[in-house]
Amino acid sequence: MQLSEHFSLGELTASEIAVRKGLDNSPTGVELDNLVRLAQKLEEVRKVLGKPIMVNSAFRSIEVNEAVGGVKTSQHCLGCAADIRIPNMTPDEVCRAIIASDIQFDQLIREFWDKEKGGGWTHISIPNMPDQTPRNQALIIDKAGTRPFA
Numbered sequence: 001m002q003l004s005e006h007f008s009l010g011e012l013t014a015s016e017i018a019v020r021k022g023l024d025n026s027p028t029g030v031e032l033d034n035l036v037r038l039a040q041k042l043e044e045v046r047k048v049l050g051k052p053i054m055v056n057s058a059f060r061s062i063e064v065n066e067a068v069g070g071v072k073t074s075q076h077c078l079g080c081a082a083d084i085r086i087p088n089m090t091p092d093e094v095c096r097a098i099i100a101s102d103i104q105f106d107q108l109i110r111e112f113w114d115k116e117k118g119g120g121w122t123h124i125s126i127p128n129m130p131d132q133t134p135r136n137q138a139l140i141i142d143k144a145g146t147r148p149f150a
Helices: 009-013 016-021 029-049 062-067 091-100
Strands: 054-057 081-085 107-111 121-125 137-142 145-148
Touching: 009 029, 016 062, 029 081, 029 091, 029 121, 091 107, 091 121
Parallel strands: 107 137
Antiparallel strands: 054 081, 081 121, 107 121, 137 145
């Protein structure tokens, strides 16, 4: 099922750990509606960056979220967040490009990227409810903790 031009339900619900552990990772109606909104946000990001987006993780059922060690309040469980990578861009570059654009987001987090070692990903989320105002909160999460993106 296509949620938008470039993003499918299968892509936004794929989970290696769910398959390995036999966990259900199927969204409900509200979560599916959120995934459609999230796919539309990812389309905006794709357009601004001019590159395809690789989705590491988007929707996670509560059981899958627990299995990956996610926090109980994770927006992934609502279908409102995705962890992404962009070919030939660092998570730092992705965050800077999104912040410089007019894309509205709830949270944008550069996660576990190291300038020398690389790795990491970019977390982007939309508000939990369609009528909520995006917080446009930009953060860094790494071994040093959580802090504002600067």
